[in-house]
Amino acid sequence: MKGIDNLVANTVYLKAQNLCYAELRDQRLALFLPKPLRLPSGSRPPYDYLCEQQPIGKKLFHLFLAASDGQYVAAAEFLEELDQWALAEDEARDKAMPSIITRFCQQDSEGFLSYLTGDTALRCQSVSEKDFEEVMACKVKDATRTFLKGKPFFEYQRSPFFQKYLQWKEFEKQKITDKYFYEFRTLGQGGFGEVCALQVKNTGKMYACKRLCKKRLKKRGCKKLALLEKQVLEKVDCLFVVSLAYAYENKTHLCLVMTLMNGGDLNFHIYSLGERGLSMERVVYYTAQITSGILHLHSMSIVYRDMKPENVLLDSHGQCRLSDLGLAVELPGSKQLCQRAGTNGYMPPEMLRQEFYDTCVDWWSLGCSIYEMVAARLPFKDFKEKIQKEELVRRTLEDECRFHHKHFDDPTKELIGHFLKKRVEQRLGCHGEDPRKHRFFKNINLPRLEAGLLDPPWVPKTSVVYAKDIEKFDDFSNVDEVEFDEKDEKFFMELSTGAVSIPWQKEMIESGLFDDLNKPNSEATNGDEWKS
């Protein structure tokens, strides 16, 4: 009967994913926003965080602007149109430019940006398509932000829109427990427990939940590592790294609720689906996304240390993200590390020699991973080749990387060659340069890639579960003889911080719950002046 269990688990899981948000409307009727709490006046977060980084904060600020007088409306619309222009494809971009100029730069137009002063005002009025980027996307944009940070921001904080914001922040702080979610099948297994699929009852949003067994964590002395992984995950907000949406606990486990990546890992795609290796189109696309993810981590001084295809997961659209940040660390003040960490076959010479290293290790591992995506083997170890660890180390330190496989074209060989430079000084990516400028990526539109707008070359089938059958996962043995003391309990509580602001707010907006709960009649408190 085991096969049937798997079939049922898959069916329920697939059905949940295809659920449309509208089907949840009825359940939501009972929901309302809590009363706002006052922010302590000394510690207001800055404009950037309140009005730009937080999705709900940004939305409410823009709703405030739109409901205000001409200048505020024009500023808000200008920023929105500029964003759209920046992300448009070539043709649409060319079309958007003159329309922005007519609308916002001409004195007789309704949207004229009359708050601009001095040189910026003059440049804006005489802007042409030639200097559009420099004038509008830099100078005028900066001046617009400066304008908004002043009086409009001050007035916003005294408006009903800001009261709404405070109510949402209060709602965000709700305690998260198992009851907040529906639970679905196991998707994978990690060192401290399984990863399963979850769905938020209120919004229908699907997530993956990595469960860490508390007893196991304590017994193996890995509490600190779990904390590190959680802290890194909640810090990064990047389309190419899985993000943490909730951290909570139940009696037995710490639960990290993350972006659901249901398209399988790249290792699986390289080796387990028909012909081994990936098409060049896919290799370029994934490499561009992976590189963007690594650059993002590095920009925060985080070294990933576990770059390999197995740790790159695909989502339902076919876009990929880095996952398993269990080895990721922030560089200490000295900016160097020396502890060996990673996976055999992907570790660079400097690490194997136990020398000091930094973010450059990730570029070496990326070189190995690109090689593997193309050739379905590692640069220094053939497919299924059984060799001693010492021999693998020797080859990595001494041998030249060879390209036997017929699918390696010149740009690919060149790029891998640059990443696999044994000397860090010569390695691509190690001097602050952007590897995505290499000709290997010539067909990738970077701004569109970064905005997640580039169509993936391959899309996972919606009817397939890209995970092992549930009965193929090992049962976790019980861990006995572990008692928790006060310190442990305190640690578990500290880790269970509930919803993570930015992903949670995105979920509220995407699911429509934000709009539903903002309707004036959805609650009693100060709905009068509200409009959306």
Ligand code: ADP
């Ligand atoms: P560990 O650090 O203990 O190895 P991982 O983070 O690698 O745990 O997760 C274990 C497995 O769970 C992965 O190999 C993958 O199959 C699955 N998994 C992990 N994260 C996700 C996710 N975000 N979406 C879907 N599956 C995931």
Ligand code: MG
């Ligand atoms: Mg893992």
Ligand code: MG
């Ligand atoms: Mg891990």
